[in-house]
Amino acid sequence: MSPVLAIEGLGKGFTLHLQGGLSFPVLRGETLALMPGECVALAGPSGAGKSTLLRCVAGNYGASEGRILIRHRGAMHDLAAADARLMREIRAETLGHVSQFLRVIPRVPALDIVAAPLLARGAGRAEARARAAALLARLNLPERLHHLPPTTFSGGEQQRVNLARGFIAPNTVLLLDEPTASLDARNREVVVALIAEAKRAGTAILGIFHDTEVRDRVADRLHAVEPLEPAA
Ligand SMILES: Nc1ncnc2c1ncn2[C@@H]1O[C@H](COP(=O)(O)OP(=O)(O)OP(=O)(O)O)[C@@H](O)[C@H]1O
Ligand SMILES: [Mg+2]
Secondary structure, eight states, rough: OOOOOEEEEEEEEEEEETTEEEEEEEEEEEEEEOOTTTTEEOOOOTSSSHHHHHHHHHHOOOOOEEEEEETTTEEEEEGOOHHHHHHHHHHTTTTEEOOOOOOTTTTTTHEEEEEHHHTTTTHHHHHOOOOOOHHHHHHOGGGGTTOGGGGGOOOHHHHHHHHHHHSSOOOSEEEEESSSTTOHHHHHHHHHHHHHHHHHOOOEEEEEOOHHHHHHHOOOOOEOOOOOOOOO
């Protein structure tokens, strides 16, 4: 079996424009490969660069160096060099991302936010909405909220909408940033079950889990992200 995600020598630095263009590195030489059905948890102290690594894979941050290879439509593509069109296609079909906070789109009801990845994969509107409703119900989101935009939802309600959106359609690779941070014990169990089901379906998961109990139950191994010494 060959990896579905291979991060090779990934480096990322930031330039502080407000401090005279001072640059500092956060990631250097990160190398990591994920097989189908495997869950790898990023570990390391606060500020080490775990979220930065996830954001580079998600395409939210450009990599400063290295390659981020993902298997898409049967071939490996470098996310670090992908143009906007290929990136959109990979996000629609191959790469799911549950960010730490839901990016709320004004006026779009929760149900449609969750159904969107299914529509992007060619499902009909009625079927997509029915499956979205079923998954939101499984995550214990009250039905009266399904038709409202999540702008006024609580943190945990928004997180469950975000999770439903990430898990509703099959992904080759799924990124999870603190997926249980705002959840109660009952919904945490639902998320652990969703992760196990996705792994069985062959999805490779790269995640950050501050909840070590959840992490130990879902992760097959840890990948340590070490803080870099600031250049003298
Ligand atoms: N957009 C940015 N601009 C400048 N610096 C940034 C940016 N994003 C992250 N950083 C810096 O990069 C470093 C790593 O941040 P990151 O959020 O990846 O840490 P983390 O390992 O996820 O920490 P935590 O466990 O606290 O979430 C921090 O020093 C942070 O200040
Ligand atoms: Mg973080």
